[in-house]
Amino acid sequence: MGAARKLVLVMLGAMALAGAARAENEAPPADQASQPAAPPAAPGAKEPAPPPSVTVIEAREAHGVLGRDVRGPNDENMGRIVDVIVDRAGVVRAAVIDFGGFLGVGSRKIVVDWNALHFGRVANKGDSITLELTKEQVNAAPEYKEDAPIVVLGAAGSLKPLLFDH
CATH class of the missing domain: 2.30.30.240 (PRC-barrel domain)
Structure with a gap:
């Protein structure tokens, strides 16, 4: 499998994960749609951390330097x-x-x-x-x-x- 094709597949996978995370945050599942909303967070409570960003670096583009x-x-x-x-x-x-x-x-x-x-x-x-x-x-x-x-x-x-x- 070519390097460009691998990169495209990894990028598509990352986009799918990001889309799933957004969908999960935007709409509740069907079984929870009729349940009352959760009470608002108490003052001073921490907001959940946003998902981390993902960067893909080709193997030939970067390497460690220690010991070189x-x-x-x-x-x-x-x-x-x-x-x-x-x-x-x-x-x-x-x-x-x-x-x-x-x-x-x-x-x-x-x-x-x-x-x-x-x-x-x-x-x-x-x-x-x-x-x-x-x-x-x-x-x-x-x-x-x-x-x-x-x-x-x-x-x-x-x-x-x-x-x-x-």
């Missing part, structure tokens, strides 16, 4: 993504890369600006993410330590603090 290999502009190994940093508004700002070392020995974590990463081919778990910084620029970055100010290596190779209001 990161390659440099010359296809050099730059490490792997071990965390993602978001600001208080939930906007992705940077990625933490476990850089250097061998089998986890001698490695260190650095933080790079999210815009310095390119996700051209991530359809398979084996596909890597490209970092537009050189190994020398990454070597110069200070190590990431939790509960310390975060220094983000920018897409142009500049270092800048990532500060939040307290």
Whole structure:
């Protein structure tokens, strides 16, 4: 079955569920039509939550990034993504890369600006993410330590603090 046909079937199913939910909310079943209406909700009572929205993302369109290999502009190994940093508004700002070392020995974590990463081919778990910084620029970055100010290596190779209001 083609991807477009699957998407159409999923969308039709979601629309059918939404229509059934609307119909359930709009008219009572026939056996309840002659029964008196339920008393109004007490003041301060919570209204029922609306049904959640549904979004369908094609498998080839999005994938997780944690644990993905990161390659440099010359296809050099730059490490792997071990965390993602978001600001208080939930906007992705940077990625933490476990850089250097061998089998986890001698490695260190650095933080790079999210815009310095390119996700051209991530359809398979084996596909890597490209970092537009050189190994020398990454070597110069200070190590990431939790509960310390975060220094983000920018897409142009500049270092800048990532500060939040307290």
